[in-house]
Amino acid sequence: MLTQLYIENFVLIEQLTIDFKTGLNIFTGETGAGKTIIISALNAVLGERVTTNLIRTGAERAIITGLFTINNPATTEMLKEAGITCDGDELLLQREIQQNGKHICRINGRPVTLSMLLCVGRSLIDLHGQHQHQSLLSPQVQLYLLDRYGGLLDIRLQVGEIYQQFMELTKELNKLSVNETEKTRQIALLSFEVEEIDRANLLSDEDNSITEEIHLLHHAQRLHTLATQSYVTLYSSDVAIYPKLYQVLKNIQEIAEIDASMQNGVVETEGCYYQIEALAFKFKEYADKCCTDPARLEECEARLNVINNLKRKYGETIEKILTYRDEAEKRLKAINHQEEEMARIEEEKQVVAGVLSQTATTISHKRQEASAKLTLEIENELRELSMKNCQFLVDLRMTEREGTEAQRHKGTKREEESRQSAIVTFEGKGMKIFPHGFDEAQFLICPNIGEVPRPLADIASGGELSRIMLAIKGILARVDEIPTLVFDEVDTGVGGKTAQRVAEKLKCISQSHQVICITHLPMIASFADHHLHVEKTILRDRTITLVRPLDQNERIIEIANMLGGGNASVGVSETSLKHAQELIMNSTQMIRI
Known part of the structure; x- marks a missing residue:
């Protein structure tokens, strides 16, 4: 989880340290106060693309540092492979953006590439909002989550092991027969040479x-x-x-x-x-x-x-000619023996291919069952989030040898990702197979009646996408290993009961994940475990953005202001304060497990 974020000379922020806690962390503040700046800074330290115009005017560089507590095996393994050691369970990410366009990235003080910072960052935080990165948009992640949801990770691992064995045999076979035509030519040539001599x-x-x-x-x-x-x-x-x-x-x-x-x-x-x-x-x-x-x-x-x-x-002498003849005969015997070895490997490969096809077929059928169940659950969640006409679909596909896709579920066409694959037989056809099996998956959404389901990445509205992600995360939270979720604009265009349901789902997810949410709705803010207020002020004739945590009394006042009960001259009304107290007091009773 994210425990602390330090920002220096970034847009309107001069120097700012933000402490985070477990559970639901809520940012509130007036429009334009700088909440988006915090999300941009978080994006920067996670390795996302940023430009030099985000450096504070007059500064030479901007520095963003994120301190994390990690217990994610995937992140730990990634760091281990990169040779990065951790002091206990703490991980420090840092990015320095210079005016000359140079970016300096560090993990635990060690310089790393931007791509490495991005990989580690994406394993730590999943950020949902318009124009932000979302791991759930990745088809590979979607298939992995479907397998976790369906309890298929063991058989998925089994498919991967058999696939690895299949690919090793294929590699060994290819090494022996890099070019069958060339090998045939060599056999003919060597045979002719030996016979001629x-x-x-x-x-x-x-x-x-x-x-x-x-x-x-x-x-x-x-x-x-x-x-x-x-x-x-x-x-x-x-x-x-x-x-x-x-x-x-x-x-x-x-x-x-x-x-x-x-x-x-x-x-x-x-x-x-x-x-x-x-x-x-x-x-x-x-x-x-x-x-x-x-x-x-x-x-x-x-x-x-x-x-x-x-x-x-x-050779220039008879002795050299006879020596060449003996060497040619040895090479010929080696190639003939190679033919026998290739035949043995090919036979073993066919056996493994049969096992691989059978195991991949089994997980493919189970995925169909899991996707049908997941579809129903997510559509129910979407209806509760005032998206009653929204259709959700898990698009599972296989790819034939010729490149045509055999669809077992109707869905939109997508570009096939360039990944390592092999060909094995499925129901009498040569199909591409990957380390996870035959299937390629993509989550499709149709928010409006009469439209064609489209990939999540094609959903235009940031708020709509955030609610869809919230629904999916609500179902998949127990199988998602990314520890921190950030929701921006999750409350766009919602109110009343929908706002309450959004708040309840955020709170529910925060029981197993750290959740960071920017909101304008008092209903959502009332569910906060840690409430932070963002404001702009003028210091030394410069506008700066500040963030401060709110205590219980300050929370009541902030939520009352969000309810619209106060102004600069007369302060917050008693009615708004009372309503704010009721929201905070009743918020825990509204959580639906």
Whole structure:
């Protein structure tokens, strides 16, 4: 709840501290006294949009600080996630608005963004009045409140858990199959590459040996000629070396018979003789092999072309080609295994989708029952608030895969909010499903006969909207976690019995929530637990707005003035004072539980 609001240099307020209490806090004062300024300051500290023209004339900055006592788990969790610690159960929000357009926001002294201040602020105060923010206008909040009203939070949580499991499986599946076409292409490519390399039957260093063979085949004729000439010169011609060396050998043998010292010469000459013979036959054998073979040359060149083509694709050596082949085979096996894993996940996903669809269908049916009951209760409340012709409707919808909406209740068309969703089957159709189930909800109102029901956000009249909100809050107060409700213009256009019913409902809501209300009606003011008076005065030639709490006697006088029984010259009439006392005394007896 809001315990204190400090305002400095904001419009007509120079410095002002307002203390609030539990129950029903009522602001009263003459028109133009500055009650709207207080609401604007409250909006500012809650993170709503404000402009620099709200800074008091002559001041450099405006400062608004709100001190809250919190026991809302949602707010506590939000602060925890943001790394903001609380001193006990107290929370301090502060906003500084500077003339240069800069806004400084703090929570418990820690600088935060304006969006963070807004999120926290909306969990603390719900403000109802023309041009103000209302959490009840949010379709997500409306569905949540419907679920709380119908006692469906447990099954809603169950749907959320199953939905999370479904989305995790979907995410895992998407990770494995980011692009099915791309995966198919990779399988085809890797298979082709492995098969292409395997067909080549590559051998280590084969490219070098083939290159050498091609070189020899290109020079086969020349090699044959040279080898043949060498053979002829050494062995087969009339002037060949071999026959002449034979004559030399005979001569040395004869010399050695005469001179024994030349015996070694015989041995050496014999060695040369036989070496020449062996060399000659080697040349002949080589010449026989060096024959031109165009077919073999073509075969070798084709083989080398295959190898070079593989080198261009997979690596500059045969070893690198074979390494690439092994890696491609591993990737191919991994993808094929991925197919099996995807099939397993898809099967599990279908099972979870069935459970999700069944659970979401159950809560959807229960929501229909709860919405029918809620509709009757709220319409009864509206009739008691002099809106007897007002129709209330909970518009529940599902969205098909194609984007067309399947309505189970007649209502107006609305823009679908951009939120994470999935597709599961409902009654044979592919329907969008969210963490809360199939349904999207919106509260619709038709204040006048002959009009079409419209979303609450489209209701033009601030006072009318406030009464509608008051009726809804009266029903949903026990399930609404926002601790403080602010009603502005809730009494616009009402009087008599309607004013009494508005007062009673405000008082009833204040039993479970802190209620802050600005009113011009003495009937509503008489129900206050804490009555604050707003007035303008002139100080040092400047107009300022002041707020002060009223004691019991001051309350009687203020309510008497509101009844119209006094003026500046003669004061408040005795009749008005007596009537005011009766209103205050009887107010507690008028509360309807």
